[in-house]
Amino acid sequence: MSQTNQNETPILEVQNLKKYFNVSAGTLHAVDDVSFKIYKGKTLGVVGESGCGKSTLGRTVLHLLESTSGKIFFEGKDITKVNRHELTQVRRDMQFIFQDPFSSLNPRKTVGEAIADPLMLLKGEKGSQLFEDVIRMMDTVGLARRLYNTYPHELDGGRRQRIGIARAISVNPKFIVCDEPVSALDVSIQAQVLNLMLDLQEANDLTYIFITHDMSVVKYISDDICVMYLGQVVEKCPSDELFANPLHPYTQALLSAIPLLDIDQEVKHEILQGELTSPINPKPGCRFASRCKYATAKCKEPQEFREVSDGHFVACCGVTGQ
Amino acid sequence: MAKDNILEIENLYVEYDTDDGVVKAVNGVSLSLERGETLGLVGETGAGKTTIARSILRILPVPPAKVTQGTIRFEGQDLGKISEAEMRKLRGHKIAMIFQDPMSALNPVYTVGSQIAEGIELHQKVSKAEAAKRAGEMLEMVGIPRERYTDYPNQFSGGMKQRAVIAIALACNPDLLLADEPTTALDVTIQAQVLELMEQLRDKLGTSLIMITHDFGIVARICDRVAVVYAGQVMEYGSKKDIFKDCRHPYTMGLFNSLPKLDKNEKRLKTIPGLMPNPMDLPKGCPFAPRCQNATEECMKGRIEPKEVTPGHFVSCLYIPERGMSV
Amino acid sequence: MSANTMAAGTEALPKKRGLWQNAWKRLKRNKRAMVGMYIMLAILLLAIFAPVIAPYGYDDQVLTEAFQSPSLKHLCGTDNFGRDVFSRLLYGGRISLTLGLIAVALSTIVGIIVGAISGYYGGAVDNLIMRCMDIMQSIPSILLAIAIASTLGGSMVNCMIAIGISSVPLNARLMRGMMLSVRQNEYVEAARCANASDLRIMFREIIPNAMSPMIVNMTLGYAGALLNAAALSFIGLGAQPPSPEWGAMITAGKTYITRYPYLITAPGVAIMLTVISLNLFGDGIRDALDPKMKQ
Numbered sequence: 001m002s003q004t005n006q007n008e009t010p011i012l013e014v015q016n017l018k019k020y021f022n023v024s025a026g027t028l029h030a031v032d033d034v035s036f037k038i039y040k041g042k043t044l045g046v047v048g049e050s051g052c053g054k055s056t057l058g059r060t061v062l063h064l065l066e067s068t069s070g071k072i073f074f075e076g077k078d079i080t081k082v083n084r085h086e087l088t089q090v091r092r093d094m095q096f097i098f099q100d101p102f103s104s105l106n107p108r109k110t111v112g113e114a115i116a117d118p119l120m121l122l123k124g125e126k127g128s129q130l131f132e133d134v135i136r137m138m139d140t141v142g143l144a145r146r147l148y149n150t151y152p153h154e155l156d157g158g159r160r161q162r163i164g165i166a167r168a169i170s171v172n173p174k175f176i177v178c179d180e181p182v183s184a185l186d187v188s189i190q191a192q193v194l195n196l197m198l199d200l201q202e203a204n205d206l207t208y209i210f211i212t213h214d215m216s217v218v219k220y221i222s223d224d225i226c227v228m229y230l231g232q233v234v235e236k237c238p239s240d241e242l243f244a245n246p247l248h249p250y251t252q253a254l255l256s257a258i259p260l261l262d263i264d265q266e267v268k269h270e271i272l273q274g275e276l277t278s279p280i281n282p283k284p285g286c287r288f289a290s291r292c293k294y295a296t297a298k299c300k301e302p303q304e305f306r307e308v309s310d311g312h313f314v315a316c317c318g319v320t321g322q
Numbered sequence: 323m324a325k326d327n328i329l330e331i332e333n334l335y336v337e338y339d340t341d342d343g344v345v346k347a348v349n350g351v352s353l354s355l356e357r358g359e360t361l362g363l364v365g366e367t368g369a370g371k372t373t374i375a376r377s378i379l380r381i382l383p384v385p386p387a388k389v390t391q392g393t394i395r396f397e398g399q400d401l402g403k404i405s406e407a408e409m410r411k412l413r414g415h416k417i418a419m420i421f422q423d424p425m426s427a428l429n430p431v432y433t434v435g436s437q438i439a440e441g442i443e444l445h446q447k448v449s450k451a452e453a454a455k456r457a458g459e460m461l462e463m464v465g466i467p468r469e470r471y472t473d474y475p476n477q478f479s480g481g482m483k484q485r486a487v488i489a490i491a492l493a494c495n496p497d498l499l500l501a502d503e504p505t506t507a508l509d510v511t512i513q514a515q516v517l518e519l520m521e522q523l524r525d526k527l528g529t530s531l532i533m534i535t536h537d538f539g540i541v542a543r544i545c546d547r548v549a550v551v552y553a554g555q556v557m558e559y560g561s562k563k564d565i566f567k568d569c570r571h572p573y574t575m576g577l578f579n580s581l582p583k584l585d586k587n588e589k590r591l592k593t594i595p596g597l598m599p600n601p602m603d604l605p606k607g608c609p610f611a612p613r614c615q616n617a618t619e620e621c622m623k624g625r626i627e628p629k630e631v632t633p634g635h636f637v638s639c640l641y642i643p644e645r646g647m648s649v
Numbered sequence: 650m651s652a653n654t655m656a657a658g659t660e661a662l663p664k665k666r667g668l669w670q671n672a673w674k675r676l677k678r679n680k681r682a683m684v685g686m687y688i689m690l691a692i693l694l695l696a697i698f699a700p701v702i703a704p705y706g707y708d709d710q711v712l713t714e715a716f717q718s719p720s721l722k723h724l725c726g727t728d729n730f731g732r733d734v735f736s737r738l739l740y741g742g743r744i745s746l747t748l749g750l751i752a753v754a755l756s757t758i759v760g761i762i763v764g765a766i767s768g769y770y771g772g773a774v775d776n777l778i779m780r781c782m783d784i785m786q787s788i789p790s791i792l793l794a795i796a797i798a799s800t801l802g803g804s805m806v807n808c809m810i811a812i813g814i815s816s817v818p819l820n821a822r823l824m825r826g827m828m829l830s831v832r833q834n835e836y837v838e839a840a841r842c843a844n845a846s847d848l849r850i851m852f853r854e855i856i857p858n859a860m861s862p863m864i865v866n867m868t869l870g871y872a873g874a875l876l877n878a879a880a881l882s883f884i885g886l887g888a889q890p891p892s893p894e895w896g897a898m899i900t901a902g903k904t905y906i907t908r909y910p911y912l913i914t915a916p917g918v919a920i921m922l923t924v925i926s927l928n929l930f931g932d933g934i935r936d937a938l939d940p941k942m943k944q
Contacts, residue, residue, distance in 0.1 A: 259539030
């Protein structure tokens with residue numbers, strides 16, 4: 001798919017994005033030198049374990065956090081630094097769906113009020129126009145109209161997440177960052193919400209960044225996948241390629257750690273030892289090296305994120321190109 | 323069942339009395355567990371999995387919770403009839419439980435080692451020094467160096483905390499271990515470590531295990547028998563092979579279809595329409611009927627008793643298909 | 650979508666039930682809170698209708714009938730000027746209750762604004778405001794009130810201001826704490842995504858969710874304000890004679906404490922009843938205001 005898009009401008013391009021936090025123990029490199037492109041109507045999955053910086057990445061792209069350095073281009077326009085007025089435009093084009101359907105809704109606002117907020121504040125709608133659009137949004141995401149005046153705590157997780165989705169798509173954005181939108185939901189509800197998100201993407205030609213820790217969900221929904229480890233992208237390639245031919249040792253370990261549904265398959269778990277540490281004042285070189293069974297002296301040097309085959313990028317000196 | 327069953331639950335009903343009404347959490351659950359076996363209790367939020375585990379240990383909050391009917395027999399002994407003092411002897415010693423959240427299961431003001439030793443000292447009537455020695459061994463068994471005995475829980479990472487919790491649960495070598503979503507709070511790679519550890523220890527110590535989870539992947543990995551629970555009732559119950567290769571209940575099939583699969587490319591997932599029924603106002607018949615495609619009026623008439631479709635494979639449905647679904 | 654279907658669909662929308670309505674429903678189930686509320690209501694009604702209920706004026710002196718013990722004619726007896734204590738209590742309630750209300754309103758409003766700014770912006774602003782609050786709090790609140798009241802001069806209005814200001818730090822600190830915890834919620838970030846301004850986030854997202862402890866604190870603070878006002882009046886910095894403010898009545902009665910104890914017992918009991926009923930009511934409100942509470 002990547003070839004067909006070579007000539008097109010990506011809807012979002014991120015170059016060498018960094019987000020550091022100053023903590024008492026030093027500088028936490030939450031997002032460290034991340035670059036990627038997304039083309040219109042596609043979904044980029046971002047996977048990694050807790051603390052790998054995937055949420056921070058999504059928030060930094062959307063200006064919910066200020067980036068430390070790097071560039072963000074949206075439709076070819078540099079939006080790295082924006083003023084209040086430009087931010088309104090950015091918010092109209094780029095929206096966010098939050099992970100926790102229990103804390104991402106104000107408990108003192110009814111469903112109707114929650115969905116009305118972005119319409120009111122970003123599009124200046126009011127009165128009957130606003131009301132009609134809220135009702136239309138509720139229909140779109142499959143929320144019964146009788147719920148208009150209920151409060152979030154009276155609803156289950158799936159319905160609450162639909163409110164979050166309705167808020168995000170109400171202003172007709174072109175691009176949405178979805179931060180673990182289904183991980184708090186039950187299996188049967190999760191499937192409903194995933195299908196809804198795909199339907200909306202098809203109908204409105206939306207572009208998603210889909211952040212998750214669930215490999216099967218990311219495979220289902222993404223066109224391309226970035227695997228993150230301690231603030232860095234270690235591998236990026238089309239979704240099918242990642243599952244068929246994972247190259248980075250961390251990706252391999254991650255994939256083999258998923259408990260599969262196939263009960264006949266001979267269990268050949270490659271158990272990864274040790275745990276993720278937090279990336280405070282990291283040393284140059286591969287951050288995975290301490291847990292990697294293939295680690296060599298070369299891993300102490302900074303790793304180049306290079307294209308080893310068409311559209312398949314990996315940051316590992318042990319991987320040889322074809 | 324003449325086999326050596328360590329645990330038998332018969333027709334268990336549990337209710338919670340709230341201001342808004344009576345929540346029917348468990349509605350006529352019957353299960354049995356053979357010694358040394360692992361039973362998976364799978365279901366969605368609110369299916370009553372945790373309530374079942376808590377009623378085995380008799381740690382339900384009473385009130386509002388109330389066991390209204392049914393018996394639980396552990397090694398032939400009716401747990402509903404013994405005194406609280408006798409129950410306390412069983413808890414931690416013969417039956418142990420691992421909770422979902424390792425962060426809150428450890429007391430932050432005591433060292434990890436002393437928390438393991440405490441149970442040993444209490445139940446095995448050994449000296450403090452002996453208990454400490456055994457606690458150190460337990461730590462090593464779960465893969466934590468003995469030097470960390472004097473560390474406090476906040477010095478441990480999430481995976482290590484869960485290992486410590488497992489060490490506490492297994493310290494007295496219980497006959498039955500109840501694990502309530504022990505890996506849900508953990509990352510996949512850490513989950514794999516913890517599952518591997520639990521599997522090894524179970525095989526080494528011969529512990530019977532009840533694994534409560536919502537993840538069929540974990541069931542496939544670790545369980546011998548599986549009970550699929552929905553709205554406080556067992557929908558389907560059988561060996562792992564029965565459930566994964568020959569599942570017959572529409573709910574089980576619906577769950578499998580809802581899961582995105584790694585080895586298939588699906589355009590859209592097949593979903594189960596609708597939501598879990600309100601536990602305060604359960605349908606009279608099959609609780610799944612309102613969401614079920616095959617449901618008829620017959621399904622709404624009354625409780626549907628499980629039918630044995632093949633030996634040991636029970637399905638609670640009126641319209642059981644001739645051939646089951648395989649994942 | 651046609652206008653017809655829209656109208657048909659929206660007709661059936663259930664009415665919006667305010668969170669207050671739900672809170673009221675929960676409050677009604679709380680017996681102790683309801684007892685508190687009824688006592689409070691009774692006290693309020695007695696004070697409001699004082700001119701109707703009171704058998705005598707609060708300032709009617711009948712010197713020949715001084716120091717009469719409670720009887721049917723004088724329910725709570727008479728004082729050194731032969732004034733009917735019961736009537737004075739009723740009129741005094743108007744003053745004391747208003748005083749408490751204004752003092753509490755003042756301290757709560759100032760506290761919310763100061764605390765919200767401090768908690769929302771954090772950093773240097775927060776530091777500056779909070780250190781000022783520390784300084785104010787390091788002086789016992791009654792001493793602070795005395796200091797303020799004596800600077801401004803003894804009068805009812807100054808007494809309210811003094812009491813109000815002296816309890817600002819408590820409210821500001823509480824608000825700041827709530828602000829810090831509520832702003833962690835994702836819905837604040839979600840509001841930012843919807844382009845909400847700082848002010849809007851503060852007033853529409855955070856403060857409504859931080860209000861329940863403030864409201865509880867108001868009912869409890871009311872009791873405190875009443876006591877402080879009584880104390881100020883007691884040392885002569887609050888209501889001035891012949892005003893029948895409850896604290897002032899106790900002050901006046903203290904001279905005769907050994908021989909005519911009913912002179913201070915009556916206003917004392919009035920203050921006590923008000924404080925207890927408010928505390929009961931406040932506790933009930935705290936439990937009722939949590940929107941997530943289902944039981």
